[in-house]
Amino acid sequence: MNTGESQNISKPPFFDGNNYSHWKAKMTIFTQYLDYNLWDLIVDGPNLPTITNESGEIISKPRTRYNDDDRKRVQMNAKAKHIIICAINSNDFNRIFSCILAKEM
Numbered sequence: 001m002n003t004g005e006s007q008n009i010s011k012p013p014f015f016d017g018n019n020y021s022h023w024k025a026k027m028t029i030f031t032q033y034l035d036y037n038l039w040d041l042i043v044d045g046p047n048l049p050t051i052t053n054e055s056g057e058i059i060s061k062p063r064t065r066y067n068d069d070d071r072k073r074v075q076m077n078a079k080a081k082h083i084i085i086c087a088i089n090s091n092d093f094n095r096i097f098s099c100i101l102a103k104e105m
Contacts, residue, residue, distance in 0.1 A: 009033075012087035031083060037064075038080045045103045046077040077102050 013026040032039045049061035049070035059072060080102035085093060096105045 012083050015088050015092065017089060017092075027084075027087060031080070034083070035076075035079075038074060038083070041076050042080050042084075042102050046073055046080075046100070046101055048073060048077065081105060 012030050013023055015023045015027075028039065031042065049066060051061045051065070052060050053059050066074070081099075084096070084102060084105045088096075099105045
């Protein structure tokens, strides 16, 4: 009998609002399977590109000044966010869609 859970290994496990610990374990394995660096990014944060301004304050680096490494880090964060968003219902999405970092989600 099909319980509605995806058996497709290319789709993240869907969280229906029940049994969070079970879903979290499945999401952990799914994300690590796709790319272990994605899991590290979700746990540790992406270290998005920053610069130090004239005042000595660390600020977000403007996209126009990104180098290839900066773009890779930003892309990894976007990929992790996409996986999380694809795995949740619309109510949960509305709570987290404004997060910049996958770790915040």
